[in-house]
Amino acid sequence: MIWCRFEVQGKSSYGMVEGGRVTQVWGNPLREYAVTAHSYPLDEVKLLAPIRPAMLYAAGPNYRGHVEGMAARRGSPPSYPDRPSPNYRSVHAIIGTEENIVVPKDSAGAVQPEGQLAVVIGKKASKVSVDEALDCVFGYTIGNDISERPWQQADRTMFRGKNCDTWKPMGPWIVTDLDPKGFHIIVRHNGDVWEDFSSADQIWDTATWIHELSKYATLYPGDVLWMGTQGADGDMVPGDTIEVEISGIGTLRNYVVAEE
């Protein structure tokens, strides 16, 4: 099943996507909803970020290639994580597919993408076992963890290096009933493939992250976990287009613009 949030005639709601059309629902697929008789061609609606989470967790480094790529960028030896330690991202920085990523005037003038599998929690999860963990998942979408490496390196926190307005593209929609181990994730910069990797190469898999987080912090329906990226990509500048495609989900496409 494919769930989206969309805007039509100035109103936003959730919708079910099938055969190139969106059927509007009232309510929220994570709690209660009712299917309406309204449906629209997909290309006549504006897709919104498919969820507005209370908490947006980002896996710390979760692919060996990202640890190594970032270390090479800094010119220091790689430091692999010894346990899953998530960070948080700003929920206010979330935008949807086809929206603009804004490069601040006082930045170095470029930003960097990180294509990520995004996991949407569907059930309250406290102290769940690895075996039970995936039962708490509502579905999967795509995130692009936009970063500004000089700020990320210079600052004590990732506030400015990761969380400026518009820097958390997510979408295009949420797909349910998928296996999180087999995703094929591709990052394309102006059509060129920058990364091409498998979620099977995660240091810790989705079920292990949910298990570990839920030992300490209850996860709630609508919370979202971004699962980390492979590699350490180059610079995007105003005028560029960035796409993250995940097999079985779709493509998240955004445009880089300069702050006015």
Place this chain on the structure above:
Amino acid sequence: MIWCRFEVQGKSSYGMVEGGRVTQVWGNPLREYAVTAHSYPLDEVKLLAPIRPAMLYAAGPNYRGHVEGMAARRGSPPSYPDRPSPNYRSVHAIIGTEENIVVPKDSAGAVQPEGQLAVVIGKKASKVSVDEALDCVFGYTIGNDISERPWQQADRTMFRGKNCDTWKPMGPWIVTDLDPKGFHIIVRHNGDVWEDFSSADQIWDTATWIHELSKYATLYPGDVLWMGTQGADGDMVPGDTIEVEISGIGTLRNYVVAEE
């Protein structure tokens, strides 16, 4: 004016506090509200955390004494911040006054308090000047940034060291129309004064933080900023009571318990 959230007869709502009574309001004082004819003695209602923020920002080190105290704890030289770099805290970890702080079974068995001024944003703030910044404030409350120092030091992020369930007490209520420079902040452990400091000693003041954050990330009504703490306090163990009192606001009181 004093605003609270409270629960009575199983229902939660906002209320106005005056003369030992709470007058219930419909709606939300940050947007629209209506005063009702219902009022209750303060000691007959359960106070809830006075706000459920979308984003809970925590000032990085914002008092020189905290930088020095933490450095002494680690046995390393103090490293003063060169710019305001906030971190985030889990909004799911927020509890109200008089609630229990739970020490996890697999922790070292103790947690540490950090008494903090909490600033509640009342107006959307993007790229505001220092002079305009305090116009965006709705009011002030009290936070206790519960920490587990061994985890904070060992982990790559502050997830487990700062954000376990119940570790973000906030309250007892929000007071409007105060000057954030003159607060007197006292931390009491089982009645003994552990810290006694002034918000005038912040490295960067409230207006500067709002100005700096709003350069990069729009602040929204209901977002909350915790403004840092002085010192580096000792251990709290199950059975202890911890209070943070701020002049002109009130007292946030919580009880330390062991995980069952």
